[in-house]
Amino acid sequence: MEQQKPHIDKLYFKAFRAIDDPESCMKFIEGHRHVLEIFGITQISSAKVDWMHNPNVHVILVTIEENGKAMAGSRIHQADGVTPLPIEDAVGFMDTRIHDMVNDRMAAGTGEMCGVWNSWEIAGLGIGSYFLSQVGLAVSSAIGLTTLFGLTAPATYRNAVRGGFRVITEIGINGRFYYPKEDLTATAVLTDELETLPTAVEEVRNHVHSFRKNPRQSFQIPNKTNDGFIDIFIDITLE
Numbered sequence: 582m583e584q585q586k587p588h589i590d591k592l593y594f595k596a597f598r599a600i601d602d603p604e605s606c607m608k609f610i611e612g613h614r615h616v617l618e619i620f621g622i623t624q625i626s627s628a629k630v631d632w633m634h635n636p637n638v639h640v641i642l643v644t645i646e647e648n649g650k651a652m653a654g655s656r657i658h659q660a661d662g663v664t665p666l667p668i669e670d671a672v673g674f675m676d677t678r679i680h681d682m683v684n685d686r687m688a689a690g691t692g693e694m695c696g697v698w699n700s701w702e703i704a705g706l707g708i709g710s711y712f713l714s715q716v717g718l719a720v721s722s723a724i725g726l727t728t729l730f731g732l733t734a735p736a737t738y739r740n741a742v743r744g745g746f747r748v749i750t751e752i753g754i755n756g757r758f759y760y761p762k763e764d765l766t767a768t769a770v771l772t773d774e775l776e777t778l779p780t781a782v783e784e785v786r787n788h789v790h791s792f793r794k795n796p797r798q799s800f801q802i803p804n805k806t807n808d809g810f811i812d813i814f815i816d817i818t819l820e
Contacts, residue, residue, distance in 0.1 A: 587702055589645050589811060590804070592652070594712065596720045596817035599638040599656075606633045609642055609696075612651035616698045637661045637692075639724060639819070641716050643699070643708075653699035655713045657721050657729075659692040666693040668732045668769065671760055676752045679769070686728045686773075692721060693730040697737055706805055712813070714744045715785055719792035720817050721775060731770045732760070738768050745781030746770035792817060 632638045643653035673679050694717045721729050733741045748756035749769040760767040778786050796817045801810040
C-alpha cells in the first residue's frame with residue numbers, strides 16, 4: 582500500500598556548523614542515506630560521515646517542524662588545505678586538475694556545496710534543491726567564501742546553472758564524469774563570482790541577497806501540490 586504524503590504547510594531551513602550539533606548531523610546522514618539507497622547509490626563521496634567532525638563544514642537542514650525529522654539538506658565544505666573537498670575525492674583520480682583549481686582559489690576562500698538531497702515527502706513542492714542552493718549560497722558568503730564548487734546530478738544541474746554556476750569544461754569530458762556509477766553522470770560546476778552571481782537568474786539573485794541581508798526571516802510561497810501556501814522559515818544566523 583502506497584504511503585500517504587504528510588500535509589506540509591511549514592518548512593524550516595536551519596544552518597549550523599557541523600561540530601556544534603551532532604544530533605542534527607545524524608538526522609542529515611540518515612535522511613541522505615535513505616534517499617541514496619532508494620536509487621541504489623552506496624559509493625558517493627559526499628555521503629561519508631567524517632565531515633561531522635570537520636570544523637570547516639556547515640550544514641543546512643530542512644524540517645517540517647522545528648527540530649523535527651530531516652526532510653532535505655545540503656552542506657557547505659570550506660577548503661582548508663588539509664581535508665580534500667568531496668568533489669576532489671569524487672573525480673580527482675579521473676582528472677587531477679580539480680586539485681589545482683581548488684588550490685588556486687583557497688587563499689581567497691573557496692569551498693563546495695554538496696550532499697544536496699530531499700525526501701519523497703517534499704518532492705514536487707518546488708523547493709528541493711532550488712531553495713537549498715539559494716540558502717547555501719548565502720551561507721557560503723557568510724563564512725567568507727568567494728568561490729564555490731559543486732558536483733551536480735542531472736536532477737540538480739538546472740538549478741545550479743540558474744543559481745549562477747558554470748560548467749567546468751576544463752576538466753572531465755567537458756565537465757562531465759561517469760559518477761557515482763558507470764551508468765550515471767555528474768557535472769562539475771563552479772561560480773567564481775559568489776558575491777555578485779552575475780549569471781544567476783534574477784529571482785535567485787534577489788533571494789540570495791535577501792538571505793544575506795536578513796539571515797533570519799519568514800515568507801510564504803505557493804504550495805504546488807494544492808491551492809494553499811507554505812510558510813518558509815529561514816535561520817542561517819550560524820549562532
